Each structure stands twice: as structure tokens, then as C-alpha cells.
Amino acid sequence: MQHGKYRFIVGFLALPLGLYALFVVWPFIQSIYYSFTDWTGLSPEFKMVGFGNYSRMLDDEIFWKSLQHSLLFALLLPLVTISLALFFAFMINVGGRKRRNGPVVTGVRGSSFYKIVYFFPQVLSIAIVALLFAFAYNPDSGAINSVLRGIGLDVQPLWLGDPDLALWAVMGVLVWSTVGFFVVLFSAGMASIPAEMYEAALLDGANRFTTFFRITLPLLWDTVQSGWVYMGILALGAESFAVVQIMTTGPGGPDYSTTVMVLYVYQKAFRDGQAAYATTIGVALLVVTLAFAAVVMRLGRRERLEY
Secondary structure, eight states, X not given: OHHHHHHHHHHHXXXXXXXXXXXXXXXXXXXXXXXXXXXXXXXXXXOBOTTHHHHHHHTOHHHHHHHHHHHHHHHHHHHHHHHHHHXXXXXXXXXXXXXXXXXXXXXXXXXHHHHHHHHGGGGSOHHHHHXXXXXXXXXXXXXXXXXXXXXXXXXXXXXXXXXXXXXXXXXXXXXXXXXXXXXXXXXXXXXXXXXXXXXXXXXXXXXXXXXXXXXXXXXXXXXXXXXXXXXXXXXXXXXXXXXXXXXXXXXXXXXXXXXXXXXXXXXXXXXXXXXHHHHHHHHHHHHHHHHHHHHHHHHTOOOOOOO
């Protein structure tokens, strides 16, 4: 009986695990292998160079800039995005005032409408979002500087043309495009928390601030932790690449002020024909991503709360 059970489990998992190994694990192994070669990506011929690509990477100033920007994305974007999403979700679900003959715990008026508004960027492709904000950031005809002129402010930043502002402008786009997803995610989690817990806390004299940190956040901690890891991986990967590639000059400029690791991998592989060196940077990006996820999971570990 036990033998038949294990045969069933192995048979059930064999195909998906085989596909995962073929399309996910094997490319990682290939990338690590190619990082020790001088492969150009265009020729089938290459030779082993040992740790030459890694030595070059450690001496590459642009690589260190891209690493710094990627780490900044991984640290700040989840912090800002998840903090805003938690605040908006809390106001939508719990932050309203008690209405006459209504429940004690309720969201602000029009909460259903706000959910749609916050989630709206999710229905747009990240490429479309990047293009829209590229036009909005235009220093001459963009909507942002036009609003500043309209309210009488004699401030006309270059936004994407200023090395000191470009990275922050890109971050703002990423926050705007992703915060709605987490608002809906956290709203679903808050809706599952029994209203009696909030009502009891409010009857004991707790305010909204206290109920958030004493009830909502502890009970949503697993969801917040997963969202933090997910947002960090997005910031290190495709989301940051698409926005930087489409919006910035260069792309990655000005003066490499917005270059992130995933963009640098793309440029080395497809623009400069240095596929082996690109895979070396990709291996470094893999290490950074795994380290980020491990640190977040370790620091966020806490006892599970049930209700």
C-alpha cells in the first residue's frame, strides 16, 4: 500500500519537476557555465577563461553603479509600495467612521470605487505605463511641468535628464504601477479578519493607529512578507528593466545614473555582443536576488497568529 502511494506521488510529480528542471534549472546551470568562457553569443566557438569575467566584473565601475541602483530599488521600492498599500487598504476596509445604524468597523466612503482606481494601473502594460510617464516627464510639454507652471511655481526640473532626479523619477513610476496590486491583496486579507476583533479593540478605547499595529499588521504579516519578497524580485528584474529601457536616455542614463543590473545584462549581451560577460553579471544578479529573499524571510520570521 505504501509502495503504491509513493509510486503515485513520483508519477504525479515527475512531469512538472522535469519541465521545471528543463526550463528553469538548466538555463541557470548553462549561464554559470558560460560565465567561465569568452562566448560572444553569436559564434558556436568559445574557450574557457576561468574567472576572467568575474575579475573584470569586480573592476567594472558601471557594474558597481548598476548594483548600487538595483539594491536601492530592492530596498526602497518594497518599503514605499507596501507601506502605501497597507495604508490605502486599511482606510478602504477599516478606516471609515461609524455611520448611523451601520457597522462599527467600515471603510471610507466610496471604498469600492477607490479599489478600482488603485487597481487600474494593473490593467495597463508596463511598457504603456513607461511611455505615458516618459511623455509626462518631458521638461517642455510634459504634464508634470505644465502643472507646475500652471500653479505659478518657477521650477521646471529636467526629470529624466537630470542625473540626480532620473532614478527617483523611475522609482515613482514603479510605485504608481504596482501599489494597486498590493492594495487589492491586502484588502482581501483584511476582509477576512473578523470585525469583532476591531469592535472589541475600539470598545476598549483603541484608536485606528493602535488597531492597525496591534491587530491588522500582525494578522497580515505572512501576506506582507510574501509581498515584500515579490516586490523586491520585481524591482530587481523585469519591471525595472522595462521602465528604465523605455523611459531613460541611453538607456540607463544620463551618465549611467539609472542603469540597473538587469539592463546592464541586456546591453552587454545584445548590444555589445559579450554574452559570456553578460551571464557573469546575471549570476551576480541571481546571487543578489537569492540573498535578498533569504534576508527578508529570515528577518520577517515570526510566530504565526491564527484567528
